[in-house]
Every structure is written in C-alpha cells, then in structure tokens.
Amino acid sequence: MGNNLTVIGCGYVGAVLAEYWQQQGHWVTGTATNPERVDLLQSTLAQARQVRGDDAQAISEVVSNQATVVVCVAPPRAQASDPTVYAATYLPLAQNLVKAIQQAAQPLQVIYLSSCSVYGDRQGAWVDETVPIVPTTDHMQILYEAEQTLLQADSSSNSVCILRLGGIYGPGRELLKRYANLAGKTLPGKGDRIINWIHLADIVGTIEFARANHLAGIYNVVDDSVMTVREQVALVCAQHQLPPAIWDESQPAQAVKNLRVSNQKLKTAGYPLIYPKLVA
Numbered sequence: 527m528g529n530n531l532t533v534i535g536c537g538y539v540g541a542v543l544a545e546y547w548q549q550q551g552h553w554v555t556g557t558a559t560n561p562e563r564v565d566l567l568q569s570t571l572a573q574a575r576q577v578r579g580d581d582a583q584a585i586s587e588v589v590s591n592q593a594t595v596v597v598c599v600a601p602p603r604a605q606a607s608d609p610t611v612y613a614a615t616y617l618p619l620a621q622n623l624v625k626a627i628q629q630a631a632q633p634l635q636v637i638y639l640s641s642c643s644v645y646g647d648r649q650g651a652w653v654d655e656t657v658p659i660v661p662t663t664d665h666m667q668i669l670y671e672a673e674q675t676l677l678q679a680d681s682s683s684n685s686v687c688i689l690r691l692g693g694i695y696g697p698g699r700e701l702l703k704r705y706a707n708l709a710g711k712t713l714p715g716k717g718d719r720i721i722n723w724i725h726l727a728d729i730v731g732t733i734e735f736a737r738a739n740h741l742a743g744i745y746n747v748v749d750d751s752v753m754t755v756r757e758q759v760a761l762v763c764a765q766h767q768l769p770p771a772i773w774d775e776s777q778p779a780q781a782v783k784n785l786r787v788s789n790q791k792l793k794t795a796g797y798p799l800i801y802p803k804l805v806a
C-alpha cells in the first residue's frame with residue numbers, strides 16, 4: 527500500500543523524485559513557488575500546491591497527515607549568490623517545518639537536502655559527517671543553521687535525515703555543459719582540486735533508501751570518483767572528442783574549495799551507488 531509523501535520544492539531533483547514515487551503507487555503531493563510549475567506537477571502527481579517556505583500555514587498543511595516529507599528547495603540560480611535570498615529560501619522554511627513537525631498528529635520522517643558546501647574549503651583533506659563545521663561564509667552559515675534548526679525536530683516519534691549532496695549532475699545538467707567551454711583553453715593553475723559529484727539517479731535512489739530504511743542523522747551523498755577538476759575536464763574532452771584543456775602552472779589558480787568527501791557512512795548503511803564513477 528502506498529504512503530502519503532510530500533516533496534517540497536519540485537525543481538530538478540524534487541520533480542523527478544515526486545514522479546518516481548507517484549509511479550511507485552504512493553500518494554504524492556509536490557510543491558513549487560511558480561504557478562506554471564504547479565500546473566505541470568498537477569498533471570503527474572496526486573496533488574500539487576503553490577507553497578513558499580515562509581508561509582507557516584501552508585507548510586503546516588503540506589506536512590499534515592504525511593509519512594515522509596522531503597525538502598528539495600533551492601533559490602533561483604541567478605540569485606543564489608545573494609546571501610539575503612539564500613537565507614530567505616532556507617531559514618524560514620526550516621523554522622516553519624520544525625513547528626509543523628512538532629504539531630503534527632502523526633509520526634513524521636523528514637529528509638532534507640543540504641550540501642557538501644557546508645564543509646567549506648578543506649585544502650584537499652578528507653571530510654566525513656563527524657568533522658566540526660566552522661562556517662566562514664554567509665552561505666555556509668545559512669546552510670549549517672538550516673540543518674541545525676531541522677535537527678531540533680528529531681525525536682522519539684519524528685526522524686530527521688540530512689543528506690549533504692555533492693554537485694548535482696544528470697540529464698539536462700551534464701558535465702559536458704559545464705566543461706565544454708574549457709576545451710582547448712589554457713587554464714590557470716594545476717587543476718588539482720577535487721570536485722565531488724553525485725548523479726541525479728543516485729540522489730533519488732538515496733532518498734528512497736533513506737525513506738525505506740528510516741535513516742536519521744547526517745549522510746554525505748557523493749560518488750566514489752574523487753577526481754581533480756583537471757581529470758574531470760580531460761575525461762569530458764576525451765569522451766566528446768574535444769581538444770584537451772592546457773593547465774598553466776605558472777599562473778595562480780583561482781581560489782576555490784578543495785575537499786574529499788567520504789561516502790562511507792551511506793555505503794555502510796547499505797546504499798549501492800548506481801553511478802559510482804563520473805559519467806562524462
């Protein structure tokens with residue numbers, strides 16, 4: 527028998543997840559902020575609603591009578607660098623969700639999509655879910671605060687699972703789109719920083735695994751590839767017959783994040799990655 531499942535934020539990840547669950551026979555409610563997107567969702571899901579995270583009443587209504595609520599919310603890409611927009615997207619929603627969970631009549635499982643960005647730059651070191659988080663930017667602070675707020679709702683009757691995702695790729699967000707413009711170019715630095723990725727199919731797979739196995743707590747969700755950006759660009763160029771990029775070590779690399787994210791906890795829990803290697 528299907529369950530009542532809600533997906534708050536049916537964008538790139540949320541829409542695919544919601545449709546997958548609907549096809550599995552669950553009663554799925556999906557939300558978006560844009561009315562046209564809500565109309566689209568209405569054609570495939572049991573229920574679609576226009577909901578903003580800062581609307582406490584709407585959040586309370588979509589949480590009511592649900593077995594599992596998944597949060598896949600992100601600011602519009604064009605505004606994501608603005609800390610005010612970033613905070614307004616994540617923080618009121620987290621606070622309203624905690625209130626709604628605590629007031630809900632039924633036990634509830636919440637699965638919250640966060641990001642490995644919460645770790646910041648680790649200069650190439652390995653990180654797992656136990657490393658202390660010391661936010662050094664507004665974005666890190668907001669992500670971490672949203673996680674901490676949500677975790678307050680974890681209790682004997684309600685469970686909260688935080689999934690810290692690597693960079694998302696998959697159909698429509700192929701690595702080719704990201705790296706093709708680097709083909710044949712001379713790029714500054716060694717290209718030796720690690721970028722951690724996760725395929726859309728494994729995000730949906732992990733969320734379903736977390737639901738079915740009642741996972742609680744924090745899990746990193748990245749693939750096994752542990753490749754430098756130089757290796758990634760080379761892979762994409764080779765796969766698509768593009769001229770390789772040239773790295774000029776005499777030029778300083780742009781200062782960016784470098785860290786190796788461990789997925790061991792998720793694997794130990796029993797999740798088998800569909801795409802352990804990067805697909806170019």
Ligand SMILES: NC(=O)c1ccc[n+]([C@@H]2O[C@H](COP(=O)([O-])OP(=O)(O)OC[C@H]3O[C@@H](n4cnc5c(N)ncnc54)[C@H](OP(=O)(O)O)[C@@H]3O)[C@@H](O)[C@H]2O)c1
Pocket residue numbers: 534535536537538539540557558559560561563577578579580597598599600601602603614615616619639640641642691692693694695
């Ligand atoms: N992109 C990455 O590489 C990456 C990396 C790590 C983690 N993540 C996390 O992965 C999750 C899914 O990302 P995605 O790429 O699927 O995001 P997305 O495609 O941008 O979709 C975001 C969804 O959130 C909704 N939304 C935006 N502002 C909202 C608000 N204030 N209240 C309620 N809903 C709101 C949007 O509504 P509309 O559809 O109406 O616009 C949309 O449905 C997010 O939690 C993100 O933080 C992403």
